[in-house]
Amino acid sequence: xxxxxxxxxxxxxxxxxxxxxxxxxxxxxxxEGASVVIGSSQxxxxxxxxxxxxxxxxxxxxxxxxxxxxAAFFEKVGAFDHLVFTAGDWGGSxxxxxxxxxxAEMQAxxxxxxxxxxxxxxxxxxxxxxxxxITLTGGMLAHRPLKGAPVVTAVAGAIEHLTVGLSxxxxxxxxxxxxxxxxxxxxxxxxxxxxxxxxxxxxxMPRVGDPAEAAQAYIYLMRGGYTTGQVVVVDGGGAxx
Numbered sequence: 001x002x003x004x005x006x007x008x009x010x011x012x013x014x015x016x017x018x019x020x021x022x023x024x025x026x027x028x029x030x031x032e033g034a035s036v037v038i039g040s041s042q043x044x045x046x047x048x049x050x051x052x053x054x055x056x057x058x059x060x061x062x063x064x065x066x067x068x069x070x071a072a073f074f075e076k077v078g079a080f081d082h083l084v085f086t087a088g089d090w091g092g093s094x095x096x097x098x099x100x101x102x103x104a105e106m107q108a109x110x111x112x113x114x115x116x117x118x119x120x121x122x123x124x125x126x127x128x129x130x131x132x133x134i135t136l137t138g139g140m141l142a143h144r145p146l147k148g149a150p151v152v153t154a155v156a157g158a159i160e161h162l163t164v165g166l167s168x169x170x171x172x173x174x175x176x177x178x179x180x181x182x183x184x185x186x187x188x189x190x191x192x193x194x195x196x197x198x199x200x201x202x203x204x205m206p207r208v209g210d211p212a213e214a215a216q217a218y219i220y221l222m223r224g225g226y227t228t229g230q231v232v233v234v235d236g237g238g239a240x241x
Contacts, residue, residue, distance in 0.1 A: 005223040008033030011080035012222065015039040015064060015120050016087030018049035020185035021137070024211035025084050025218045030056050032219060037077050039064075040087070064088075064116030065108075067123075074123045081132045082222045083124045088112035097148045106151050113155050118162065125170055133174040133228075135221045136163055140181045140235045160231050167229030174228035176221045181235025184208040204237030 012029040016022035017038030026036045030053060038059035040046050046059040062073040064087055088109075096102075117136050124134065141149060142156035156179075163177040182188065182199045188208065189196075200206050217232045233239050 005225055006033065007082075007219070007222060010034045010082060010222075011037065011077075012082045012084065013037045013039065013077055013080050013124065014084045014086065015062065015116075016085060016137075017059065018042070018045040020086065020187065021180065021183055021211045021214050021218075022084065022086035023049055023053075024215035025086065026053055026057065028212065028215040028219050029082075029222070030054075032223075034082075037080065039073055064119060065111035067119045070116075070119040071123045074127060077124075077127070079127050079129070080124075081129045083120065083128060083132070083134045084137075084218050084222075085117045085120050085135070086137045087116060095146075095149045095152065098150055101151065109151075110155060114158055114162075117159065121166060121170075121175075125173060128173055130172055131225070133176065133222050134166065134170070135218050136175070136177040138163075138177050138179045138231065140179055140233070140238055142179065143239060163231065164229050171228070174221075174225070176227060176229065177231045178214070178217045178221070179231050179233045179235065180209075180214055181233075181238050182208050183211055183214050183234075185211060200236065202238075202241055203235075204241065207236065209234060209236055 012034045014022050014026045017026045018040035026038055029036050035056045038049055039062040041063055043061040046061050050057045050059045060073055060076050063069045121134055136159050138159040139156040141152045145153040160177055163175055166175040200208055214234050217234045
């Protein structure tokens with residue numbers, strides 16, 4: 001068949017690439033021989049991350065809640081091969097029972113995690129390579145909901161359903177998602193130790209995952225030329241217990 005799965009010489013765009021899992025994906029893609037363009041909301045964070053990543057990395061600030069800014073970002077990026085979207089941290093306001101929800105805050109949060117992802121796909125698909133890929137990011141609360149966090153479950157599930165729909169709409173560009181469990185990002189590791197243990201002690205792999213481990217799922221989905229419309233779970237085995 002002769003289909004190459006190498007990332008050597010490919011251009012990878014990582015929105016959310018200045019920190020956490022996104023930064024780990026950028027590092028891993030560079031190690032695979034790709035060049036990387038990162039996007040994040042704060043120009044200073046982009047500049048610092050590009051410096052840390054070193055040769056082959058570049059980046060621009062982008063506000064994914066502003067569609068015009070997203071369009072301008074992709075105009076600056078130009079042609080590329082793979083898009084990864086990891087932007088958006090769950091704010092504390094998401095973790096509230098339905099009777100206490102602040103709907104305006106919920107809408108603002110969705111502006112990044114859902115509508116921001118969709119804006120990135122809408123404008124990124126115009127210049128992505130026909131044999132390229134798009135990888136979105138969801139979370140295990142889509143499948144293992146917590147009492148008092150219905151919106152988190154809904155948004156994570158929406159990303160997975162969006163992935164399935166986009167995989168048909170954008171074919172032959174491949175569209176997949178990574179469903180993350182408890183990954184040890186800077187933000188996550190500020191959680192109380194007792195809370196982290198509550199999430200991880202029951203797991204077959206009873207620990208917090210490393211961002212570099214999570215990044216390998218994104219690398220596979222970029223390289224896996226016969227995989228589309230799928231959700232790869234990286235959760236330490238949480239889905240089976």
